[in-house]
Amino acid sequence: MITAWPTGLREIDLLPPEYQPSGFYPVGELEVGETGISRFIPRLRHGKQGGKFSIHLVNYRLQERRLLFAIAVEKILEFKGPNPLIRIMRCMVAELLRIIGHLNCLALAGHSVGAFRVASEIGRDARLIHGCLHEMITGGNGQNFIVPGGFNGDIDSSFFDSADEVLTILKNRLSYYKKNLINDSFFIARTRGEGEIDIETALDWGVTGPTLRAAGVRRDLRKDNPHSAYEEIKFRIPIGKNGDIYDRFRIRFLELKQSINIFKQITRVVSGHDYSADDLLLLSPGKIKINSQSHLFGRRIVLAGEKYDTVDEELYCSMESASGELGCYVRVLENNYIEAQLREPGFVNFQSLRRFAQKVRPEDLSLLTASLGLF
Amino acid sequence: MEVEIANFIKNRLEPNDPLKVIRREQGNQLKVILPAQRLNRVCRALKDTEPYYFLHLSDITAEPLNRKSDKRTHEVIWHLYSHKLNYRLNLAVSLKERKCFPDLSTIWPSAGWLQQRCFELYEAKFSENIDERQSVYPSSFSSQFKKFNSQVDTGGESDDRVEQIK
Numbered sequence: 001m002i003t004a005w006p007t008g009l010r011e012i013d014l015l016p017p018e019y020q021p022s023g024f025y026p027v028g029e030l031e032v033g034e035t036g037i038s039r040f041i042p043r044l045r046h047g048k049q050g051g052k053f054s055i056h057l058v059n060y061r062l063q064e065r066r067l068l069f070a071i072a073v074e075k076i077l078e079f080k081g082p083n084p085l086i087r088i089m090r091c092m093v094a095e096l097l098r099i100i101g102h103l104n105c106l107a108l109a110g111h112s113v114g115a116f117r118v119a120s121e122i123g124r125d126a127r128l129i130h131g132c133l134h135e136m137i138t139g140g141n142g143q144n145f146i147v148p149g150g151f152n153g154d155i156d157s158s159f160f161d162s163a164d165e166v167l168t169i170l171k172n173r174l175s176y177y178k179k180n181l182i183n184d185s186f187f188i189a190r191t192r193g194e195g196e197i198d199i200e201t202a203l204d205w206g207v208t209g210p211t212l213r214a215a216g217v218r219r220d221l222r223k224d225n226p227h228s229a230y231e232e233i234k235f236r237i238p239i240g241k242n243g244d245i246y247d248r249f250r251i252r253f254l255e256l257k258q259s260i261n262i263f264k265q266i267t268r269v270v271s272g273h274d275y276s277a278d279d280l281l282l283l284s285p286g287k288i289k290i291n292s293q294s295h296l297f298g299r300r301i302v303l304a305g306e307k308y309d310t311v312d313e314e315l316y317c318s319m320e321s322a323s324g325e326l327g328c329y330v331r332v333l334e335n336n337y338i339e340a341q342l343r344e345p346g347f348v349n350f351q352s353l354r355r356f357a358q359k360v361r362p363e364d365l366s367l368l369t370a371s372l373g374l375f
Numbered sequence: 376m377e378v379e380i381a382n383f384i385k386n387r388l389e390p391n392d393p394l395k396v397i398r399r400e401q402g403n404q405l406k407v408i409l410p411a412q413r414l415n416r417v418c419r420a421l422k423d424t425e426p427y428y429f430l431h432l433s434d435i436t437a438e439p440l441n442r443k444s445d446k447r448t449h450e451v452i453w454h455l456y457s458h459k460l461n462y463r464l465n466l467a468v469s470l471k472e473r474k475c476f477p478d479l480s481t482i483w484p485s486a487g488w489l490q491q492r493c494f495e496l497y498e499a500k501f502s503e504n505i506d507e508r509q510s511v512y513p514s515s516f517s518s519q520f521k522k523f524n525s526q527v528d529t530g531g532e533s534d535d536r537v538e539q540i541k
Contacts, residue, residue, distance in 0.1 A: 203430045203458075206485030217458070224461050314406070315399060316454050316465060318433065329436040329454070341496070343434040343454075351488040 060097045066146040072317035072328045073148040086150040087229040092266045095259045101322020102252045108370035132163040160271035191246035195368045205352035209324025210251045215243035221320035248371040323373030406465040429455040432483035437497040475502045
């Protein structure tokens with residue numbers, strides 16, 4: 001549980017020291033003293049651990065994919081609809097993942113314009129959200145936490161307290177971001193009027209998410225094609241006018257506010273209780289096993305345990321991620337195989353880079369890359 | 376809506392052209408299987424005609440070569456989306472192996488890399504490609520899907536793993 005604001009935390013390397021297939025990147029630990037967090041201890045190669053509170057970077061892209069895959073499988077196999085609790089929890093996870101994506105993007109913007117202090121502080125805030133998600137997900141079964149049917153693990157009531165605390169901190173920090181990054185005259189001078197994308201070009205090149213909304217198209221899959229409980233949640237979709245780099249970062253900043261508000265709406269309903277896997281999973285955990293060796297890129301996913309009647313059925317399912325439309329095309333084959341192919345928003349946005357980069361100054365290419373959400 | 380779209384596509388085809396329409400209630404989607412030589416004409420009409428305006432090409436996916444029979448057919452699916460109607464349409468074309476699918480990058484420039492990915496994953500060839508990497512692949516090129524598939528079907532580690540899970 002996060003109990004203090006880690007003011008003494010120094011900048012650490014975002015790159016993981018070692019890759020773990022479970023989707024978690026342990027980077028170090030915080031030593032917690034009587035007066036709060038006193039120092040950061042990087043994770044050492046020989047595995048020596050000294051702190052009490054560990055920081056993990058969750059592979060949030062992987063979790064987004066798992067969430068979408070779970071929704072798609074439930075739709076195509078015509079499972080009974082998840083109960084309201086699971087639906088609302090899914091919204092909560094999706095919003096936390098969106099916040100991480102937006103924060104990473106803003107941090108990269110800060111780095112690109114030389115605002116290193118702001119960038120490092122945004123990165124630090126992102127790691128706090130990582131910490132929340134890690135606390136939630138490791139309560140379950142590692143990478144198999146988000147599964148078709150619900151969540152394969154327990155969620156403790158302390159998670160809601162710590163997440164609420166972190167997001168309150170983040171909400172208070174937004175004015176700081178606004179003053180020192182979004183409204184900063186140097187940042188505006190670098191980004192205003194650069195890398196402009198008009199609506200027609202954006203649609204032709206298939207860009208989605210904040211890039212498309214910055215061009216003036218009010219399209220958000222959470223409203224247009226809502227999954228989980230998004231129909232019942234109130235939020236606004238900010239749109240831009242010019243479609244330049246500045247508008248894209250501003251849209252991400254405004255969406256941060258909306259995501260925090262969504263999270264607050266959800267915690268008002270679900271906080272204060274412990275939830276066990278029995279509440280959060282419609283199916284018994286042994287009923288579905290996903291072959292974790294086959295990643296979700298055009299490969300076959302094995303679902304074990306049942307024979308499905310819906311052989312040769314297919315479905316395209318999509319959800320709004322931080323960078324745009326995350327799509328999943330699933331097809332049920334014989335022998336309990338489900339084939340999945342993902343549409344990565346970054347992949348489609350990336351091919352438009354050569355079109356949009358033509359009039360951009362070379363020194364602003366990193367800003368353009370960050371604004372399109374290509375990482 | 377489904378009937379209107381199906382009729383609209385049918386009117387763009389020749390009288391003897393085969394057309395198959397599959398409706399899925401789960402995702403509120405329509406899948407239309409049409410001849411390859413009419414794809415360009417239909418897509419252009421779907422993009423430019425009111426009230427459809429299918430301006431957004433979400434994705435291009437493919438079914439791998441049929442493993443069960445000797446048909447050796449490919450199916451490529453173009454996933455279109457209309458902002459105006461908030462409706463998703465899946466256009467599909469089936470072709471024999473080694474034949475080229477029509478290139479749609481002149482209608483939707485975003486098709487370029489998606490076509491390339493289809494080739495790399497499923498060996499579905501397109502008449503033109505934006506970065507022309509297809510032409511420089513060796514004749515012995517084997518797609519990622521095929522590699523994985525051969526592991527599962529012909530034995531080896533993956534086969535054992537599948538058996539264990541079953």
